[in-house]
Amino acid sequence: MSTATEKEDNDTLSNLPPFYDNLHKTYITSLASKIDKPTSYEGAVMEHLRMSGVYWSITALSLIRSPQEVDELMGLTTTPTTSQDDKRPSIVDWVFACYDKDSGGFGGNIGHDGHLLYTLSALQILAIANKLDDERLNVEKVSQFIAQLQQPDGSFAGDGWGEIDTRFSYCALSALAILQKLPSPEETDGIVDVKKAAEYVASCKNFDGGFGCVPGAESHAGQIFCCVGALSIAQSLHLLDADLLSWWLAERQCDSGGLNGRPEKQADVCYSWWILSALSILGKVPWISTDKLGGFILQCQDEEDGGIADRPGNMPDVFHTFFGIAGLSLIGYLNRVRIDGEEDEEERRVYRKIDPVYALPTDVVERLGLSGQIMSRDVGKSKEEDEINERLKMYCVLKDKDEKKGLS
Amino acid sequence: MHGQERKKYKARFNDPKISAALAQKALQWNALSKELLIRRKRLSPPSIAPSSSPPSTGSKSSGSTSKITGSAAETLKIVDKVLVVNPDPSHLWNHRRELLLQEKVNNKEDSDNTDDGNNNASDSVEEKDPSFQIRDELNLTAACLKRNPKTYSAWYHRKWSIRHWISLGCPKEGQESGNGGGEELLMSELGLCAEFLALDERNFHCWNYRRFVVAAIAAVANSGDDYDRETLSSRSLALDGSWSWTATSNNADDDASSTLEILMGPQLAAVTGKKIDGINDAPSSSYVSDKKRNELLALEWNFTKEKILKNFSNCSAFHYRSKLLPLELNRRIQENLGTATSLADVYEERLDLSQEELELVQNAIFTEPDDQTAWWYHRFVVTWASPITILKKNMEEDEDDKSAIIQAYLALLQDEADPIRDLIATEEEDGSGCKWGLLALHMILENIIKLSSLSEGDEDDEMLREEADECLEKLIRIDPVRATRYESMKQKYC
Numbered sequence: 001m002s003t004a005t006e007k008e009d010n011d012t013l014s015n016l017p018p019f020y021d022n023l024h025k026t027y028i029t030s031l032a033s034k035i036d037k038p039t040s041y042e043g044a045v046m047e048h049l050r051m052s053g054v055y056w057s058i059t060a061l062s063l064i065r066s067p068q069e070v071d072e073l074m075g076l077t078t079t080p081t082t083s084q085d086d087k088r089p090s091i092v093d094w095v096f097a098c099y100d101k102d103s104g105g106f107g108g109n110i111g112h113d114g115h116l117l118y119t120l121s122a123l124q125i126l127a128i129a130n131k132l133d134d135e136r137l138n139v140e141k142v143s144q145f146i147a148q149l150q151q152p153d154g155s156f157a158g159d160g161w162g163e164i165d166t167r168f169s170y171c172a173l174s175a176l177a178i179l180q181k182l183p184s185p186e187e188t189d190g191i192v193d194v195k196k197a198a199e200y201v202a203s204c205k206n207f208d209g210g211f212g213c214v215p216g217a218e219s220h221a222g223q224i225f226c227c228v229g230a231l232s233i234a235q236s237l238h239l240l241d242a243d244l245l246s247w248w249l250a251e252r253q254c255d256s257g258g259l260n261g262r263p264e265k266q267a268d269v270c271y272s273w274w275i276l277s278a279l280s281i282l283g284k285v286p287w288i289s290t291d292k293l294g295g296f297i298l299q300c301q302d303e304e305d306g307g308i309a310d311r312p313g314n315m316p317d318v319f320h321t322f323f324g325i326a327g328l329s330l331i332g333y334l335n336r337v338r339i340d341g342e343e344d345e346e347e348r349r350v351y352r353k354i355d356p357v358y359a360l361p362t363d364v365v366e367r368l369g370l371s372g373q374i375m376s377r378d379v380g381k382s383k384e385e386d387e388i389n390e391r392l393k394m395y396c397v398l399k400d401k402d403e404k405k406g407l408s
Numbered sequence: 409m410h411g412q413e414r415k416k417y418k419a420r421f422n423d424p425k426i427s428a429a430l431a432q433k434a435l436q437w438n439a440l441s442k443e444l445l446i447r448r449k450r451l452s453p454p455s456i457a458p459s460s461s462p463p464s465t466g467s468k469s470s471g472s473t474s475k476i477t478g479s480a481a482e483t484l485k486i487v488d489k490v491l492v493v494n495p496d497p498s499h500l501w502n503h504r505r506e507l508l509l510q511e512k513v514n515n516k517e518d519s520d521n522t523d524d525g526n527n528n529a530s531d532s533v534e535e536k537d538p539s540f541q542i543r544d545e546l547n548l549t550a551a552c553l554k555r556n557p558k559t560y561s562a563w564y565h566r567k568w569s570i571r572h573w574i575s576l577g578c579p580k581e582g583q584e585s586g587n588g589g590g591e592e593l594l595m596s597e598l599g600l601c602a603e604f605l606a607l608d609e610r611n612f613h614c615w616n617y618r619r620f621v622v623a624a625i626a627a628v629a630n631s632g633d634d635y636d637r638e639t640l641s642s643r644s645l646a647l648d649g650s651w652s653w654t655a656t657s658n659n660a661d662d663d664a665s666s667t668l669e670i671l672m673g674p675q676l677a678a679v680t681g682k683k684i685d686g687i688n689d690a691p692s693s694s695y696v697s698d699k700k701r702n703e704l705l706a707l708e709w710n711f712t713k714e715k716i717l718k719n720f721s722n723c724s725a726f727h728y729r730s731k732l733l734p735l736e737l738n739r740r741i742q743e744n745l746g747t748a749t750s751l752a753d754v755y756e757e758r759l760d761l762s763q764e765e766l767e768l769v770q771n772a773i774f775t776e777p778d779d780q781t782a783w784w785y786h787r788f789v790v791t792w793a794s795p796i797t798i799l800k801k802n803m804e805e806d807e808d809d810k811s812a813i814i815q816a817y818l819a820l821l822q823d824e825a826d827p828i829r830d831l832i833a834t835e836e837e838d839g840s841g842c843k844w845g846l847l848a849l850h851m852i853l854e855n856i857i858k859l860s861s862l863s864e865g866d867e868d869d870e871m872l873r874e875e876a877d878e879c880l881e882k883l884i885r886i887d888p889v890r891a892t893r894y895e896s897m898k899q900k901y902c
Contacts, residue, residue, distance in 0.1 A: 038434065218728075
């Protein structure tokens with residue numbers, strides 16, 4: 001990239017709001033005390049998915065602060081510094097309090113039933129906290145909980161009550177990988193049949209190349225992330241039509257620069273993650289304009305209180321804050337964008353990166369040695385691509401069909 | 409909070425009246441929520457000393473000395489209350505299902521107070537344990553869905569309830585088991601789907617539920633007159649919402665003839681149990697008659713058409729239609745051709761059907777060329793109409809037949825290309841350009857070029873490639889955001 005283009009970029013970036021680093025940090029760290037109040041309406045409504053809420057806040061903060069800072073600020077492994085009540089348990093302690101012995105999985109909150117969604121969130125939190133070796137984690141039991149949910153056709157139910165959804169395929173494979181219990185696709189006798197899991201996901205393919213909740217359900221960007229992520233973890237990307245799907249995903253970019261989840265729907269910041277991560281795995285991020293996307297995300301920030309909303313002018317929440325920050329991280333914006341309040345270029349914070357397959361900081365994925373598959377690796381076309389390739393460097397590459405045929 | 413305008417929302421929350429009301433609601437919710445966890449033995453009841461000790465872990469509170477109060481019926485009432493307020497928590501639905509499925513307490517054992525000898529029940533008669541009534545579950549989930557039409561858990565409970573009801577033999581109101589039938593209730597469920605889709609035609613939960621209901625109708629078919637309780641019960645255990653219907657595959661690896669495609673997959677896990685021949689086995693899911701299946705297919709085929717004609721932007725309807733298309737083809741092949749099927753005859757059916765579908769989308773793409781919805785379906789149909797896969801699998805076919813097939817497809821492609829070229833020209837005159845038209849034309853040209861490699865085509869490949877390249881150049885100009893993709897498509901012609 002020439003210096004002229006870089007200057008252009010900087011000019012464009014300077015017309016946009018800065019990244020409100022400090023405000024977001026405050027937003028995230030003050031959430032817990034707000035939401036855990038018994039008078040908190042938001043807390044009540046979101047009570048059942050608190051485990052995921054904690055995962056979103058921890059991971060979002062982890063992208064903009066170091067592991068030590070996150071631990072101190074959020075009380076990940078010890079009582080938080082921001083807590084007035086020094087009897088508040090650490091987050092890790094609270095995670096274990098949510099363990100449902102009857103099912104073997106983790107619930108969304110204390111006393112709730114084990115479910116794949118919250119089991120994954122719990123394991124993701126423990127991974128970030130580096131507490132997967134905590135003696136309270138019964139790896140065998142949790143693995144069995146997950147394994148028992150696989151159906152003969154390779155699909156996964158969310159819990160014993162039997163709801164089937166491709167989201168659960170992703171949760172199962174990712175959770176087992178984090179537990180270091182995921183068999184290889186070739187294994188016929190593993191605790192889950194990874195090959196069948198991948199084939200099931202592939203059977204959800206639609207006329208537009210996308211994926212839905214079950215075979216027959218329409219394509220939706222959120223489900224697509226889950227399916228592409230699952231296929232990546234299962235080393236089975238060859239089962240999808242990468243070109244068609246990437247094109248469908250690229251057409252989600254609206255005039256505003258934001259991405260929608262399906263045709264004729266409104267742009268929403270959370271799709272910055274679902275779609276961007278899928279495109280990263282497929283090696284097709286250049287098929288959208290990352291500049292315009294970055295601009296859209298920055299405009300969704302709450303410049304008063306921090307946090308990021310689903311679209312400009314709306315109320316932020318931790319879900320969109322996480323996906324907005326993750327999106328900015330994935331396109332390498334955090335290291336280029338203007339930071340609010342920052343004067344000195346040299347003192348510029350170095351942000352951690354997010355992994356598009358596991359939705360965890362890359363240093364965590366590396367520490368755990370998690371594996372996945374990506375479509376291809378184009379080198380040197382753009383800064384953003386290099387950025388993404390850098391964070392995917394540990395993954396196996398499935399050669400593009402064309403490359404294989406020697407037609408490129 | 410999703411979709412809330414910031415200034416308004418903050419103003420509301422800063423309003424002390426509103427803030428107090430919401431705080432009150434939160435307190436009420438938390439109290440009921442805790443109460444339910446205690447009744448379910450997921451939390452210890454509060455100890456006598458008013459301490460702020462942290463809640464117990466998730467283990468059952470065995471050894472607790474406090475009395476766990478409340479009958480199942482009472483608990484169910486509380487569950488009802490909280491679910492209507494917030495239907496999202498799946499554990500609440502789990503609790504409900506447990507209560508509905510639990511073994512009934514023998515009321516007679518406890519009734520020594522109630523009979524005063526005159527067969528008059530006293531005021532303190534025990535409430536009967538809750539029994540499963542489909543009407544209750546349908547009413548409850550409907551109330552929840554009216555407030556929040558996108559709640560996974562509520563839709564799931566509705567499906568679970570329908571299956572449970574079928575497994576009991578489709579009991580009538582007030583009964584606990586039934587003698588089959590049930591189609592009437594299921595047809596009215598389709599009516600509910602139509603209502604919800606009228607409010608939001610893109611609600612994928614509702615579309616999925618509709619497909620589930622169709623599978624349920626197939627499951628109870630023929631279970632009224634010729635009722636066999638055991639068969640119905642087994643069918644219901646296998647009822648998972650999937651359609652194991654025979655369809656004509658376009659998959660290169662499959663047999664050229666009809667093959668089973670699980671076009672609509674399971675939405676609930678099938679309860680493991682006795683496997684009945686012909687239910688799960690592919691391809692002979694023979695318990696549903698062809699007549700019934702064709703009835704249901706026609707119902708859905710017409711429903712999607714209705715939706716599309718009402719609004720061309722209905723992506724969900726087009727998607728559903730893309731799944732029904734191979735089933736419809738199969739039906740036509742069976743009906744029109746019977747068993748004597750030549751490749752050319754089979755292909756003609758495919759072509760005819762494709763052309764009908766293309767007529768359907770043409771209205772859309774020429775009326776609203778900037779709306780991408782119909783163009784995606786257009787692309788699908790043009791590709792689906794291609795005989796290339798079938799020809800590759802049948803290389804030993806008669807040369808004349810093969811040639812006729814290729815010519816027929818070529819004609820379809822030309823018929824598509826010309827009006828699109830006109831459309832592009834018109835849009836260019838207006839200055840706006842026609843992105844989707846250009847993409848479609850490019851796709852058609854690619855298909856023509858591919859075909860000429862199969863036949864000794866007298867198509868001028870060079871001219872076509874130039875025209876295709878020109879499409880890409882124009883696209884790069886009018887849709888610069890996706891320029892990288894268009895560049896990569898150019899490379900295919902190097």
